[in-house]
Amino acid sequence: MIRRRFAALAALAAVTLSACGTTENAGGAAEDATEKPAGGPVTVTDSRGKEIKLDAPASRVVALEWGEAEMLVTLGVMPVGVADTEGYGTWVTSEKLDDSVRDVGTRTEPSVDSIVALNPDLVVMEKTRESNLVQQLEEFVPVLVAKGSDASDNLQRMREDFTMIAAAVGKDAEAKQVLTDFDAALAEGRRKIAAAGAAGQSFVMADGWQDGNAISIRPFGAGALVSQVAIQLGLKNAWPGDVDEVWGLGQTDVEGLTTIKGEDVRFLYNASDGTDLFAEGLKDNRIWNSLSFVQGGRVHRLTDGIWTFGGPKSCEQFADEIVRIYTS
Structure with missing residues (x-):
């Protein structure tokens, strides 16, 4: 029932956005072009302790913070939508976004309509931005809430967020290799210093x-x-x-x-x-x-x-x- 209501709202949002002449593109031919990763049902527990259940690893993902958007690209999953794509291009160069990635508003006030219109399998956001946005989005799409930061052990927190997102998109092996390479880079940097x-x-x-x-x-x-x-x-x-x-x-x-x-x-x-x-x-x-x-x-x-x-x-x-x- 939720997925049917989500699909109906997505279609309505696309029509509404087009009629209003908004600069936020509601989707288009690229929406059906995303290749679905192989795999069965996925269950991931997020930073809230909530189980996020997916029928299959997510392939159409919207990221509402740049750190999580970067993580998705690293894992080989280009997000379909990101909050403030222009800002991302200025501040983040480690992993670039494709031109196909749609802007879904600002990081502080993303557009629910723009997100829904992209027909995502999953929205990834940070706990620090949670407010009431997660409840609005969860009416239509699963939401994975990453911790985002924790000054008590931020490197470990980053690893856990990355591993959690990887599980949701079916990229566990890729995540393990990335973190192994990262540890090797730290060891080599420490040696050089x-x-x-x-x-x-x-x-x-x-x-x-x-x-x-x-x-x-x-x-x-x-x-x-x-x-x-x-x-x-x-x-x-x-x-x-x-x-x-x-x-x-x-x-x-x-x-x-x-x-x-x-x-x-x-x-x-x-x-x-x-x-x-x-x-x-x-x-x-x-x-x-x-x-x-x-x-x-x-x-x-x-x-x-x-x-x-x-x-x-x-x-x-x-x-x-x-x-x-x-x-x-």
């Missing part, structure tokens, strides 16, 4: 924004996903301030950066959208220019498109960047 004499050195990773005269800086504590990657490579997180329990992220201003101690600290930051607070917005700031890592030339903008909240491939991309910075 040690060989360069950089083991035990310190880092602080941060994002930053400016709104008029107001400056906001978001340091990544030891529990943040990419911080845990760097720690696995043999480095130490030097941010001493408070962070939240989910993402491992803090909040400060330029003066707050004076609490970072250590003569070997490197300051790393991401500015993939082209807005570079640290090189441009703070270039004449007296406090910023007084910091030891600024004076010592140890400020590093990451290569654009390394997503700091991603899956194994983004984490491996970040690891390669860290090795480059600490061994050059």
Whole structure:
């Protein structure tokens, strides 16, 4: 009954979207072109402890966060829909989306109508975005809720989310191989950093924004996903301030950066959208220019498109960047 009602609503949504002249494409010929993976019924328990039962491994999947979208592509399952595909293209380069992937709205407010119109087998979203959206979607399609982040052990959380999604799309063997390759990359990166004499050195990773005269800086504590990657490579997180329990992220201003101690600290930051607070917005700031890592030339903008909240491939991309910075 649910699937029949879902199909009816999908057809209605497609007609409605077309009639309204919306820019969100409701589907089309590509909808029937997805190759179904082989396999029988699948049952997966998600981060809510809920069993998600599928008649077969999902092949038409909508992802409402970029990390999970990246994971699907890594597993060989191109999502039929992703929230904010343009933003994904800016911030995530480890796994690219096909032109066939439809935009289903923003990550904070995805369009239920656009999702339903794609006739998906499964929607994957993060627990941190759950609100009442999951209940709306579950009227029409199974929803798999990934944890998304956990600062108590974010690398293990990433592995578990990835493995869970792989089970839902029938790609268990592929997931195991990806994680094996990721572990090998971490081991090789740790070896290279040690060989360069950089083991035990310190880092602080941060994002930053400016709104008029107001400056906001978001340091990544030891529990943040990419911080845990760097720690696995043999480095130490030097941010001493408070962070939240989910993402491992803090909040400060330029003066707050004076609490970072250590003569070997490197300051790393991401500015993939082209807005570079640290090189441009703070270039004449007296406090910023007084910091030891600024004076010592140890400020590093990451290569654009390394997503700091991603899956194994983004984490491996970040690891390669860290090795480059600490061994050059």
